[in-house]
Amino acid sequence: MTSAENHGAAGRYPTGSRAFPHRDLLAIGQLERHEILFLLDEAEQWVEMNRRAAKHVDLLAGLTVINAFFENSTRTLLSFEIAGKRLGADVVNMHAAQSSVKKGETLIDTAITLNAMRPDAIVIRHGSSGATALIADEVDCPVLNAGDGQHEHPTQALLDALALRHALRERGHAAEDFTGLTVTICGDVLHSRVARSNVLCLQAMGASVRVCSPPALMPSHVEAMGAAAYTDFDEALAGADVAMMLRLQTERMSGQFVPSPREYHHLYGLTAARLAKAAPDAIVMHPGPMNRGVEIDSDVADMLDRSIITRQVEMGVAIRMACLDVLTRRRRGVEGWGEKA
Numbered sequence: 001m002t003s004a005e006n007h008g009a010a011g012r013y014p015t016g017s018r019a020f021p022h023r024d025l026l027a028i029g030q031l032e033r034h035e036i037l038f039l040l041d042e043a044e045q046w047v048e049m050n051r052r053a054a055k056h057v058d059l060l061a062g063l064t065v066i067n068a069f070f071e072n073s074t075r076t077l078l079s080f081e082i083a084g085k086r087l088g089a090d091v092v093n094m095h096a097a098q099s100s101v102k103k104g105e106t107l108i109d110t111a112i113t114l115n116a117m118r119p120d121a122i123v124i125r126h127g128s129s130g131a132t133a134l135i136a137d138e139v140d141c142p143v144l145n146a147g148d149g150q151h152e153h154p155t156q157a158l159l160d161a162l163a164l165r166h167a168l169r170e171r172g173h174a175a176e177d178f179t180g181l182t183v184t185i186c187g188d189v190l191h192s193r194v195a196r197s198n199v200l201c202l203q204a205m206g207a208s209v210r211v212c213s214p215p216a217l218m219p220s221h222v223e224a225m226g227a228a229a230y231t232d233f234d235e236a237l238a239g240a241d242v243a244m245m246l247r248l249q250t251e252r253m254s255g256q257f258v259p260s261p262r263e264y265h266h267l268y269g270l271t272a273a274r275l276a277k278a279a280p281d282a283i284v285m286h287p288g289p290m291n292r293g294v295e296i297d298s299d300v301a302d303m304l305d306r307s308i309i310t311r312q313v314e315m316g317v318a319i320r321m322a323c324l325d326v327l328t329r330r331r332r333g334v335e336g337w338g339e340k341a
């Protein structure tokens, strides 16, 4: 019995590799709705295993995963490392600050170098939009985008969807997708790869998405993506089922986009009073890292009955285990996934 059938998902997506025919995971924008559902369902078994005392399998034994991070990370790097190790892979982390990138080696040459070491998967975070696709073109193994510039952060959107699905189930929401749900994403949308991936993922899952930011931080493509654009946070939050907060990404800003963190908090910070404008049991999310007192108040971030921020982190490991498992199935010769590579 496949894990999909285990979770009652039979019939919701094609069998074998047709459930996820891609070599790489570069963007939510590449994925069909059933492919997103498939990855979420695959992750459920790892949520269960990760809650047990013994959390190790030998599924990826003998395989090598390289985590190549050209930007700082806590959650994504650690959860990919933990995910690979819990699946039995040999995991190696390459931190750009200690690599030959600092000696002037190009991204392409770095990719060719990593490829020559015959990894079975490469996970990449890079500050330039499109860098992961560039590397994917140069290597022979699956590439997983761990965040590229302002473009996409697909595993973040997937783990957010998984965390939201779990929280909704606990609230008696029986549906497997997000039909009928209104999600408000508020913050520095212009610089946010998380916002883009989440707009695409949440909409694919059936949610209505409102995007809110100061005018200077609202990208022109939001409405073309199907989301509703707001500059007034109170309006954007009215009746919403989920408030997903984003930090100001000052490291990506050239110039000043908001007058001050204090003024930003006044207009766009999620306070308990503001949360009262949302649906009565609205769920609070944040991909992290948080700037408490700027985009979100501590009393909201730490609300045990509303905030699922730490659960998002928990689901990050399970989703990354699912992605590493699914993307290496062809190399491992898993039945129905093609000839061993």
Ligand code: CP
Pocket (backbone or CB within 6 Å): 072, 073, 074, 075, 076, 077, 147, 156, 287, 288, 289
């Ligand atoms: N959400 C997220 O990507 O966090 P890190 O930058 O810590 O990986």
